[in-house]
Amino acid sequence: MRWTKFLLLLLLPSWLFAQNETNIINTYSNAVNDSVIAWRRHFHQFPELxxxxxxxxxxxxxYLKKLGLEVQYPVAKTGVVAILKGSKPGPVVALRADIDALPVVERVQLPFASKVTGEYEGKKVGVMHACGHDSHIAILMGTATVLSKMKNVLPGTVKFIFQPAEEGTPDNEEGGAPLMIKDGVMNNPKVDAIFGLHINSQTEIGKIKYKSGATMASSDWFTVKVNGKSSHGSQPWSGIDPIVIAAQIIQGFQTIVSRQEELTKAPVVITVGKINSGVRSNIIPETLTMEGTIRTLDSKMQQDVHERMKRTAEKIAEASGANATVSIDTKTEVTYNNPELVKETLPALELAAGKDNVSTMDWTTGAEDFSFYGDKAPAFFFFLGGMPKGMDPAKAPPHHTPDFYIDDSMLTVGVKAFCQIVFQYAKMHPIKTL
Known part of the structure; x- marks a missing residue:
């Protein structure tokens, strides 16, 4: 019966089809719901790093080839790009999903729980979709299914981007959004606007959250190397202790956050997550290496923090007779939602989820390499709820943890949102024909 409705809808004249656009999107999306859930569970059970x-x-x-789309594969090593050309003139809209999993051992008791293992940094690890990328894949596949059935009334071109390595590449390999862009995904045809979504385990299913402007932080990874002088642990005055110096540097970094940056403009986070030094408890080591991450939501503040960190580490080390070097590697930029694009897109989100289920959010210090696409075209990245109804968000397992869990029963809200966005953007940016 469900597919009979599809066939009847396809026989409708184009003008009537267009009038019932939202109803048709909803009908097609509801019909593909079971497939979206099945796809999500398949990818969850068989994740890859x-x-x-x-x-x-x-x-x-x-699958996309079966839909009759123009498919490019592989792109950026393991990525997929598919193009759907509508029957009407219109802009080029890109929709993006990330496809990689994390080196995490799953603890959630599910019939489709991951039992997969892999290798990460030379170690055998568990592999889990602990950030919800499996749901992103399924949502975008569902969107491609719906829009391909609406090709006869579709304005413009839709580019479906399935991107690998959002979580970062191993062994400093090229990958992720920068490599997708390098391989030309924002061109041929040139993308006019790009949209992405992310499932959120602490937002109730059926709800959408968004923020205009700076939304997610830049992510910088830093390494500090301190060179001191080795000595017996009982005679610290005979050496230059890099561990004590490192402790002072860490405190100095925190005063950059608490005393030097104007936090009313945007938040800043500096976290040292790894320290390596010494081989024995009674030997003061000669060297120390520590690593961490910097999160900022303003590009000028980002550069200022970099300069202050280098100066702080160098001067603290110098004061003790040591030397320190700081290297910083920018992994992602600030994810910035184009304010005008957000304003134009809001009606589409409200049609998909219902006006009462769409709300604004605060910025987050999490990071996303979707940010790089925003350098090439206006971009909008929003969040879709994955938390079971009635659950306390404070008790919902966060992303990147072994207990990460989402309710996948309403992923089609994401499908509807993407479909509505394509039509809404075309309405706001019509292509005039002679």
């Missing part, structure tokens, strides 16, 4: 998404990419590409 960044730049190693071989089976994932092949599975996606094979």
């Amino acid at each position: 960044s730049n190693r998404e071989y089976n994932t990419g092949a599975y996606i590409a094979a």
